[in-house]
Amino acid sequence: MRHGIALFCMLGILAIAGCAAPEDLSGKAHGSEQGSHGTDTLVCNAITAKCGGTRSWRNNNPGNLQASVSAEFFCGARIRTEATTARVSHAIFETYEDGWNALICDLNAKISGISTPLRTRYGEGYERTRTLRDLVKVYIGSSSISRVNGYLAAVRQATGYGANTIIAQLNATRLAPGIQLAEGWIEGQPQRAPTPST
Numbered sequence: 001m002r003h004g005i006a007l008f009c010m011l012g013i014l015a016i017a018g019c020a021a022p023e024d025l026s027g028k029a030h031g032s033e034q035g036s037h038g039t040d041t042l043v044c045n046a047i048t049a050k051c052g053g054t055r056s057w058r059n060n061n062p063g064n065l066q067a068s069v070s071a072e073f074f075c076g077a078r079i080r081t082e083a084t085t086a087r088v089s090h091a092i093f094e095t096y097e098d099g100w101n102a103l104i105c106d107l108n109a110k111i112s113g114i115s116t117p118l119r120t121r122y123g124e125g126y127e128r129t130r131t132l133r134d135l136v137k138v139y140i141g142s143s144s145i146s147r148v149n150g151y152l153a154a155v156r157q158a159t160g161y162g163a164n165t166i167i168a169q170l171n172a173t174r175l176a177p178g179i180q181l182a183e184g185w186i187e188g189q190p191q192r193a194p195t196p197s198t
Contacts, residue, residue: 044191047080047092052188060093062180063103067091075105103179107172110135118167127168135167139179154182 044051045058056064059082066088067074069081074091077098081089093099109115113127117138122130136151137143152163155178161170 045092048094049191050188051191054184054186054188055090056180056183056185057187059090060096060099061091061102062096062099062176062183062185063106064183065091065099065102065106075102077102100176103176104172107170107175107179110139111167111170111172111175113168128166130167131163132161132165132167132170133163135170136163151182154178157181 048060050058056062067081069089077093079091118126136148158178158181159174
């Protein structure tokens, strides 16, 4: 796996250092390995020592956040990325808590109006006029009505937020469980670390 030296800037130092928001380098923050959020019990993650379940579970990444393959940090949490030839890949967090905190950080950027992908698509001040439906279209990288509606149904089930909720009225901590559900989080089996041979 390739690792570079690029760092994501933490939200707390954006104004001081003029750094890019965490998602500015990550692009969209979405994706399951199978369109139906199915599991592949043969897939294991050697970094997290988890087998089965969905990619988001194996990667300790409840939001299926993506990052630049050369990134070492996302919202202040140390990450690795999947081996890939693409410019962005799903982030692999050391712990579930790191992945959860990164999801909250990413959602806070979107809700507060500093998300470059949302500003690019909808303009400055999008958080006051655009809805959860608009956020989901950018988050999952799709405008397919059936995909967006399925995602929104899962979010509503977990959070009570409707599709027409204005982005600025969302709360990241309340929204995150809906994102985790919509991303198809299914647990597999943790694997014990191999014992060193003597």
